[in-house]
Each structure stands twice: as structure tokens, then as C-alpha cells.
Amino acid sequence: MLDAVKFQAKIQNGLIQIPxxxxxxxxxxxxxxxxxxxxxxxxxxxxxxxxLTVNQIQVNGVLDREEIYSG
Incomplete structure (x- = not known):
């Protein structure tokens, strides 16, 4: 049978302190x-x-967003 406990701890000197x-x-x-x-x-x-979202690059022969969604 497994019982579970949950707690938060910080690692100190490679050890986890049990509350x-x-x-x-x-x-x-x-x-x-x-x-x-x-x-x-x-x-x-x-x-x-x-x-890339901020600094988009243009590639020749590839449609941009405006070209894709216009008419």
C-alpha cells in the first residue's frame, strides 16, 4: 500500500529536508x-x-502573411 505526502522544500547541500x-x-x-x-x-x-516574431526574415518566393490572407 502506498501513502502519499506532498510538501515543498529547497535542496541544501544535496539533501531534501523532510518537514x-x-x-x-x-x-x-x-x-x-x-x-x-x-x-x-x-x-x-x-x-x-x-x-523571429519580433525580427521577421523575408525569404524570396515565399508569401508573407498579407499575401496569404488577401483575396
């Missing part, structure tokens, strides 16, 4: 399963799609 309220349920030598979901910090770095 005190869960320590009484977990014992030395217990087999546990750990799933780590990392909350990524938003980046101001633009990807290629962002860059």
Missing part, C-alpha cells in the same frame, strides 16, 4: 518513492520563436 510533520511517519530504512518536480524560474532569455 517535521512527516518525520513521525517515515523511519530509517523505509522504502520510499520520490518524485521531484522542479519549479523553473522564468527566464528573460528569448527563444528562437520569440526572436
Amino acid at each position: 517535521d510533520e512527516y518525520k513521525q511517519e517515515l523511519f530509517e530504512g523505509d522504502d520510499i518513492q520520490v518524485i521531484v518536480l522542479v519549479k523553473k524560474k522564468s527566464s528573460s532569455k528569448k527563444d528562437i520563436i520569440d526572436e
